[in-house]
Amino acid sequence: MFWHKRRQTDFDEEIASHLSLEADRLRDRGVSQAEAETAARRQFGNVATAQERFYEAGHRLWWEQLKRDVIYAGRILSHNPGFTLVAVLSLALGIGANSLVFSVVNALVLRPLPVEHAEQLVSLETNVGGPGLSFPDYRELRDRNQSFTGLVGLRVAPMELDTSRGADHIWGYLATGNYFDVLGLQPVVGRFFHAQDDLRPGASPYAVLSYASWQQRFGGDGNIVGKTIRINRQPFTVLGVAGKGFHGTEIFYWPEVWVPMMMEPQIEVGNPWLEHRGTRNTWVLGRLKPGIPAAQAEANLNAIAAELAREQPDYDEGLKLKVARPGLIGDAIGAPARAFASGVMVLAALVLLAACTNLASLLTARTADRQREIAIRLSLGASRWRVTRQMLTETLVLSLAGGAAGYALAVFLARALSNWRAPLEFPVQFDVNPDWRVFAFTSAVSFCAGIVFGLAPAGHASRMNPNAVLKGEASAWRSRRLALRDVLVVVQVSLCFVLVSGCMLALRGLQKALVMQLGFQPQEVSVVSFDLGMAGYSEEQGRGFQQRALQAIQQLPGVSSAAYSRSVPLSIDQSQTSSFSEDLAHPRPSDSVSAVHYEVSPNYFHTLGIDLIAGRDFTWHDDAKSPLVAVVNRTFGKQVLHTDYPLGKRFRFGMVGNLIQVVGLVEDGKYVTLTEAPQPAVFQPMLQSYNTTTTLIVKSFSPETQMVQQIRQAVTQLDPDLPLYGTGSLREMLGLAFFPTRAAAIALSAFGLLAVMLAATGIHGLVSYAVARRVHEIGIRMAVGARPAQVVRLVLGKTVVLVATGAAIGAGLAMAAGQILASVVYDASPRDPQVFAAVLGTMALLGLASCWAPVRRALRVDPMIALRHE
Amino acid sequence: MTTREETDRIALLQGTLDLLILRTLLLGRQHGQGIARAIQQQSDDVLLIDHGSLYPALQRLEARGWIKAAWGTSENNRKARFYALTKAGRKQLHREASQWRRLAAAIGRVLGPHGAEG
Numbered sequence: 008m009f010w011h012k013r014r015q016t017d018f019d020e021e022i023a024s025h026l027s028l029e030a031d032r033l034r035d036r037g038v039s040q041a042e043a044e045t046a047a048r049r050q051f052g053n054v055a056t057a058q059e060r061f062y063e064a065g066h067r068l069w070w071e072q073l074k075r076d077v078i079y080a081g082r083i084l085s086h087n088p089g090f091t092l093v094a095v096l097s098l099a100l101g102i103g104a105n106s107l108v109f110s111v112v113n114a115l116v117l118r119p120l121p122v123e124h125a126e127q128l129v130s131l132e133t134n135v136g137g138p139g140l141s142f143p144d145y146r147e148l149r150d151r152n153q154s155f156t157g158l159v160g161l162r163v164a165p166m167e168l169d170t171s172r173g174a175d176h177i178w179g180y181l182a183t184g185n186y187f188d189v190l191g192l193q194p195v196v197g198r199f200f201h202a203q204d205d206l207r208p209g210a211s212p213y214a215v216l217s218y219a220s221w222q223q224r225f226g227g228d229g230n231i232v233g234k235t236i237r238i239n240r241q242p243f244t245v246l247g248v249a250g251k252g253f254h255g256t257e258i259f260y261w262p263e264v265w266v267p268m269m270m271e272p273q274i275e276v277g278n279p280w281l282e283h284r285g286t287r288n289t290w291v292l293g294r295l296k297p298g299i300p301a302a303q304a305e306a307n308l309n310a311i312a313a314e315l316a317r318e319q320p321d322y323d324e325g326l327k328l329k330v331a332r333p334g335l336i337g338d339a340i341g342a343p344a345r346a347f348a349s350g351v352m353v354l355a356a357l358v359l360l361a362a363c364t365n366l367a368s369l370l371t372a373r374t375a376d377r378q379r380e381i382a383i384r385l386s387l388g389a390s391r392w393r394v395t396r397q398m399l400t401e402t403l404v405l406s407l408a409g410g411a412a413g414y415a416l417a418v419f420l421a422r423a424l425s426n427w428r429a430p431l432e433f434p435v436q437f438d439v440n441p442d443w444r445v446f447a448f449t450s451a452v453s454f455c456a457g458i459v460f461g462l463a464p465a466g467h468a469s470r471m472n473p474n475a476v477l478k479g480e481a482s483a484w485r486s487r488r489l490a491l492r493d494v495l496v497v498v499q500v501s502l503c504f505v506l507v508s509g510c511m512l513a514l515r516g517l518q519k520a521l522v523m524q525l526g527f528q529p530q531e532v533s534v535v536s537f538d539l540g541m542a543g544y545s546e547e548q549g550r551g552f553q554q555r556a557l558q559a560i561q562q563l564p565g566v567s568s569a570a571y572s573r574s575v576p577l578s579i580d581q582s583q584t585s586s587f588s589e590d591l592a593h594p595r596p597s598d599s600v601s602a603v604h605y606e607v608s609p610n611y612f613h614t615l616g617i618d619l620i621a622g623r624d625f626t627w628h629d630d631a632k633s634p635l636v637a638v639v640n641r642t643f644g645k646q647v648l649h650t651d652y653p654l655g656k657r658f659r660f661g662m663v664g665n666l667i668q669v670v671g672l673v674e675d676g677k678y679v680t681l682t683e684a685p686q687p688a689v690f691q692p693m694l695q696s697y698n699t700t701t702t703l704i705v706k707s708f709s710p711e712t713q714m715v716q717q718i719r720q721a722v723t724q725l726d727p728d729l730p731l732y733g734t735g736s737l738r739e740m741l742g743l744a745f746f747p748t749r750a751a752a753i754a755l756s757a758f759g760l761l762a763v764m765l766a767a768t769g770i771h772g773l774v775s776y777a778v779a780r781r782v783h784e785i786g787i788r789m790a791v792g793a794r795p796a797q798v799v800r801l802v803l804g805k806t807v808v809l810v811a812t813g814a815a816i817g818a819g820l821a822m823a824a825g826q827i828l829a830s831v832v833y834d835a836s837p838r839d840p841q842v843f844a845a846v847l848g849t850m851a852l853l854g855l856a857s858c859w860a861p862v863r864r865a866l867r868v869d870p871m872i873a874l875r876h877e
Numbered sequence: 878m879t880t881r882e883e884t885d886r887i888a889l890l891q892g893t894l895d896l897l898i899l900r901t902l903l904l905g906r907q908h909g910q911g912i913a914r915a916i917q918q919q920s921d922d923v924l925l926i927d928h929g930s931l932y933p934a935l936q937r938l939e940a941r942g943w944i945k946a947a948w949g950t951s952e953n954n955r956k957a958r959f960y961a962l963t964k965a966g967r968k969q970l971h972r973e974a975s976q977w978r979r980l981a982a983a984i985g986r987v988l989g990p991h992g993a994e995g
Contacts (some may be wrong), residue, residue, distance in 0.1 A: 017958075018932070018936075020956075020958075021909065021932065021957075021958045022932065024908070024910075024955060024956055024957045024958065025908070025909050025910045025932075025957075027909075027927065027955055028908065028910040028951060028953075028955055028957060029910050029928075031953055032910075032914070050928050051928040051929050052927055052928060052929030052930075053929055054929070056929060057929040057930070057932050057933065060930075060932075061932065061933060062938055401995040476960065
C-alpha cells in the first residue's frame, strides 16, 4: 500500500527515454530521424494521459479504499441505529468529559502566560508560606542577584475609582516600574511606566489600564492617554492601555489597572509598608537569564537570603526562597489546583476507558453476529488485512463521530464556565476556552479510542476460519475459557465501582459540610464592607464614622445584633500574624506560630454565634488608653501559649511587639478552608488596632436580602460617596468556601452517573449476547423441563461471577482513591458505612436493572420456535 | 486512428498485461520499451501493446513489490529505467500463469475444435 513515492520528473524522464529508444530502433531500420520520432510518439499514445495515470495511481489506491470503507461503515452503522446511537453517545460523553477537563488542565498548567518567552518566568516563594517578601528584601534580591534579567515586585490591590455614578471598588496591581519591561509587553495605546517612573514614594501618579477596562469604562476612548482619573480620590494620569490578551500574571485574577509600586501609600491608605522589613506583602516574579536553569537561580537567591539573614537576623533569619511556576500565586494555590485538576483528569480518563471497554465488548459481540458476513468476504478473496481495516474503519468512524460530538459538548461547557463569574467581589475569571491544544488532544483521544476498542473485535474477525463458519459449525468461534469480553466487563464494573463510590463520598462530604460545625452561625447574618482609608478618612474620622454607622444600624427594625470585623471567616480576605508567647526567653523567628487575625468590635462573637467558653467579650472601653487585650481560640491557647486555659497569659505579635493579655477564650472554627485542621486564631479589639477595611456584620430577624438593602441605605445616608462592596448574606459569601466541595461533588456525580450508564449497557450487552447465543439451548432445556430458576442460573451464572469480581477489585481501588479524595472533600472517609451501603446498593440495583430485560427474554423463549430456528 | 496494420492485432484483455510483463522479465532485466518490443515480437506481432498503458502497469507491479526498478544504460548507451522480477513477482507469475493456462484450456474446451462455431 505504501511505497517510496516516485517523483513525477523521474517518470517523465522514463517516458522520454522510451521515446528515444523506440526512435533509435526505427532509425536502425532505415526510417529517417524525423519520421522515427513521430512514429515512436504515435506508438506511445497520449503522453499526458500516461502522466496523469501515473500521478493518480500514487494517490488513489488509499483514498478509494478508505472512501469505500467509510461508506460501507456508514451503511453498516445506519442499519443498527440503536447500537450506533449508544456508541456515539457514550463516546461523546466520555470524550467530552476528557476534553473539558483537559481544557481546565490546559488553562492551569499548559497554556503559557501571554508574554514573551513565558518559560523564563518564575515566581518566588518563601518558606514562611505564601509568595510574599518584604519590599526592602525584594530590593536587595533585585540588586544583588546574577541569575535574572529582572525581578518585578507586585501586589494585588483594591482601589476606589471615581466614576460618574460615584466611586467603584475595583481591583488592580501595584507593580514595580520594571514590570512591563521585564515581561516584554507593548501597549496598544500610549506607553507603559518604566523603572525611572517608580523611584520616589508618591511621585508617580500614573495608571495603565487593562484593555477590558479601557473598553468598558472609557468606551475605548482614543484620547485616553494623558487624561486624569481619580483613584482613592486622588488624581492619576493614564499613561496607556495594555494589550487585549494580557490580564496580568495570575491566571484567574484579571486586574483593571496597574499603578507604580511607589504609589503604595496612596493606594493602600493608612497602611504604608514599603519600608517595613517585617511586612511581607510583595509578590516577586522573575525572568531567568537565558540559559540559567531554575535550580541555579534558586541557589543564587538562597545565597542572598543567607546574606540578608546575617545582616538583619530579626527579620530574615532562616529565610529560604524557592522558585515556582507563576500564574497561581506560586505553589500556594497552584499545587493543590493542579493536583485536583490532574485527579479529575484521571477520573475522566477512567470514564473514557469504561466507555471504550463497553464498546469493545459490544463490538466483539457484534463481530460474532457478523461472522457469516466476514466469512463470505474472506472466502471471496478479501485479504485478512482488508477485513481488519474495514472493521477498524468502522470503529474509527464511530469514535470520530463521538469525538466531534464530545468536542462540541466540551466547547459549550467550557464557554459556560469561562463566562461564569464566581460570587466574589474579586475579578476572578476562569478562561478555560479550548484552544488548538484542546482540539489536538480531542482528536488524538478520539483516534486512539477508536483504535483501542476496535482492535479486539477486528483481531477476532481476522483470525476466523471462514470454511468452518460457512458450514455453520458452532464451534467455529473459538470459545476460550476467559474471553476478552469477560475481562472487559470485570474492568468496567470495577471502574464503575470506583467512580460511584467517589461520587457518593463527595456527596456525603457535601452533605456533612452543609451541616458541619463552622464555629459560627451564618444563618440570618448579612454583611457589608467598606474601606474608610481609600475613601479619604483619617483614623479619627474613620473611628467616628464607624461608631455612627453602627448606632444607625442597631436602630434599624429587625436587627438583633450588629458588630464590626476586618473580615468574616471563610471569606477570601484572611490575614495571618505571627505570635510569640511571653514565656519564650529568647524568641527566634522559627518560634513564631502563624495565627488567623481579626480586629473586631464588641458583640462580634455574639453576632456570629461564636461560643465564648471562658473570660469576657470586648467592651467599648478596650481602647487605645487601656491595656492591650485579646480573645483567642482553643488552638491558639494550645499552640502558642501551651495551655488549655490561657486566660491571663500574655503574648506578642512579632518578636518586638507589645505584650497582649488574653481575656477571653472561644471555640475553634473554620477560618480559611472547610477542610483545614484546627488552626490558631486571635481576635483584637478594633479600638486598639485600627484597620480601615471594615465589614459590618448584622444579625436580624428579617430576610437577609431585605436587611442588606436597609444597611446600604443607612450607610449611604451617612456618606453617599462611600463605596460598599462584599454586600450580601453571609451564607452567600460562604459559597466560596463550599466551592471545592461543590465542584468535586458535581464532577464526581457526573462521572459516577456516566460510569453507571456505561456499566449498565456493558452488563446488559453481555447478558443479551449470552441469551441470544443460547436461545437454541434454552429452548431444548425448557422442552425437557428446566425450571425458570435453572434458566436464570444458566444465563446469569458467569455474569454474576464477573460482576462480583469487578466489584471486589473496585472496592479495593475505591478505598485507595478515597484517601486522595479526603484532601478535597470535607471529612470524606471511604469507610463510612453509609457510603459503603449506598455504593453497594447502587451497584446491586445496576446489576439487576441491566440484566432484567435479557433474563425476561430468556424466560419467554418458546421451545417450539427456538427449536425451529435453525 | 485506425490503420490496416492494427486491425489485425488483438487488444489485450484486462489484466493480462501484468502477466505478460512478468513473463518477459523472467528472461532478465529489461526497460519499458524493451518489454513492449519483446511482447510484440514473441507474440509474432499479434498482441498490440499500447505503450502508454505499459507504464502505469509497471508502476502497479512495482507498487505490489513484484518487480523492482533501477536506472541503467541501454545497449546503445541511452539512459533507461530497467525492471527486474522480485521473488514475490516470480511466485505471482507462477500463480497467474497456471491460472491463465487453466482458463485458456477451459475456454478452449468449451469452444470445441476449430470451425465448430460455424
